[in-house]
Amino acid sequence: MHGQHGRRIRRHPARAPARDATSPEDYQAACDAVETLWSATFDRAKLLPEAKLHERVDGEWSFVETQRHLLFASDAWLGNAVLEEEAPYHPLGFPAGGTPPEEAAKLGLTLDATPTLDEVLAPRKARMATMRCVIDGLTAAELDRVCDRKPADMYPDQEYVVRRCLKVVLKEEAEHHRYAVRDLAVLEAGVSEPR
Numbered sequence: 001m002h003g004q005h006g007r008r009i010r011r012h013p014a015r016a017p018a019r020d021a022t023s024p025e026d027y028q029a030a031c032d033a034v035e036t037l038w039s040a041t042f043d044r045a046k047l048l049p050e051a052k053l054h055e056r057v058d059g060e061w062s063f064v065e066t067q068r069h070l071l072f073a074s075d076a077w078l079g080n081a082v083l084e085e086e087a088p089y090h091p092l093g094f095p096a097g098g099t100p101p102e103e104a105a106k107l108g109l110t111l112d113a114t115p116t117l118d119e120v121l122a123p124r125k126a127r128m129a130t131m132r133c134v135i136d137g138l139t140a141a142e143l144d145r146v147c148d149r150k151p152a153d154m155y156p157d158q159e160y161v162v163r164r165c166l167k168v169v170l171k172e173e174a175e176h177h178r179y180a181v182r183d184l185a186v187l188e189a190g191v192s193e194p195r
Helices: 003-011 015-020 024-045 050-054 063-082 101-106 117-136 162-192
Strands: none
Touching (some): 015 024, 015 162, 024 117, 024 162, 050 162, 063 117, 117 162
8 A cells, every 4th residue: 555545545444445345354354444544433432521522513513423324324225124123213313414305204213302412322333233144144145135125215225235235334434433533532622722
């Protein structure tokens, strides 16, 4: 690895494994990278006052909103599409911007909720554990299985294959981790500045 690309991968070690996963082992390595990064970042976030975790930096989602979005991504792409759970959506899930409020309501989501970080992390960590179980049990045949459901009604009618669904979750985890760490640095600086 040389130049800019090599530095970018080192700074964001979950991005390439999440993007390039093809075999069950690749998915396991990507899941390992994501879990390791978030574990340290959760610990770091908990050192900040709770109010800071609800602050938006440059108009982006707050740390808590980011966790709510990742909760939704995992519910849609893993819980609904891959696992076909009876009630896959946690009410604290937060879909992508631009989702019509009536679509969110149909899924049982409470967009205007104001949960604490711990209230979001409980279901979020449970979903991460489910993802780990699914990925640890992956076979090549399961990766190529076509899901009977799409992630949610608002997604286009097309073929959703397990490998794509899991990759979406892993890529969302890796990308949003980048943003969360960037914004945490700003929030931490704000806390340490003299009044």
